[in-house]
Amino acid sequence: MKTAIVALVLAASSSLGPAREAYQSGDLPRARVSLEGLLQPLRLSNLQEESEAHLLLSATLHAQEDLPRAEQEAVEGLALNPDAKLDPLVYPPDFIAFVERVNVLRHERIIQRSAQRRPPKLLPTPSSSIPVLVESRPASQGWYLVPFGVGHLVHGQRSKGTVLAVGQGTTFAVSAVSLGVALSLRGSDGRYSEQDAPTARAFNVSYLVGAYAFAALYAYGMLDGLLSSPAPAAPPPGRGPG
Structure with a gap:
């Protein structure tokens, strides 16, 4: 109460x-x-x-x-x-x-x-008591070189980053699993038996298709991020000696 x-x-x-x-x-x-x-x-x-x-x-x-x-x-x-x-x-x-x-x-x-x-904080410079503005720096464009949409997610492009993460993750998984199965079908002499040859051929094709699709999605994500991101603004010109 x-x-x-x-x-x-x-x-x-x-x-x-x-x-x-x-x-x-x-x-x-x-x-x-x-x-x-x-x-x-x-x-x-x-x-x-x-x-x-x-x-x-x-x-x-x-x-x-x-x-x-x-x-x-x-x-x-x-x-x-x-x-x-x-x-x-x-x-x-x-x-x-x-x-x-x-x-x-x-x-x-x-x-x-x-x-x-939130307003920027004012901090004194080491050599004087004149306050300076502390500004947050944008995330580095180098993140776009990381696969699975990491660069887009870091830069706040969640929709595109999620699509790239799912697409690249799926094609990478298909390629890796297909390669693993194809290798497991080989005999001790490194060859496929006559019975396993058609299955191995299908998995080898699946491995190549997945690998090429992953590479294409990775290249697209990297180029899209690097080319569509605005260039950082140039710093204002310094004041000459008075």
């Missing part, structure tokens, strides 16, 4: 109080309207409250089965507070599992959004 009273007092003292109350009472349309009114335009000055508002809106949308919007709001909430812990007394287990899944699958996107939302 005391816990419920404390929760109600805390809810009432925050701008999120009405939205929390509507969500916990099951009035999802009212909770959604209230939360969208706080976030669009933004009327919350505290990053922690804004993170909670996004997660609460994500829970509301999840309950309404609007999963794409729910994922988007979960990403925004986790970007503002990566260490956010969902109270199991407030949120149902399926939504908590949904947020944990989003945190894993959309980790790169969450990091990017977090960098966009």
Whole structure:
């Protein structure tokens, strides 16, 4: 009883109080309207409250089965507070599992959004007290040389990276298994028996087709990444001696 009273007092003292109350009472349309009114335009000055508002809106949308919007709001909430812990007394287990899944699958996107939302830190230079801006550097293009779509995944191109990972993984597996079976059919003299020769021939063809398909997908992924990625911006010209 005391816990419920404390929760109600805390809810009432925050701008999120009405939205929390509507969500916990099951009035999802009212909770959604209230939360969208706080976030669009933004009327919350505290990053922690804004993170909670996004997660609460994500829970509301999840309950309404609007999963794409729910994922988007979960990403925004986790970007503002990566260490956010969902109270199991407030949120149902399926939504908590949904947020944990989003945190894993959309980790790169969450990091990017977090960098966009948080102002750059100011640090003093070693030789003077003049502050400098610390900016995050983009991932190296060298990642595109790694097979299985790793370069695209590192650079946030999840759809293309997933397609390349599945395609290259499948063709590599087919090629490797076919080669293994073809080699296992050889006799001690390194030749195929008359009975095994047709089967071995089929597996050798499968091995070659898989190997060529893997090589083609790898070349496509590497060239697509290296040619479509924008070149890094040139640094501003330095100031000459005054």
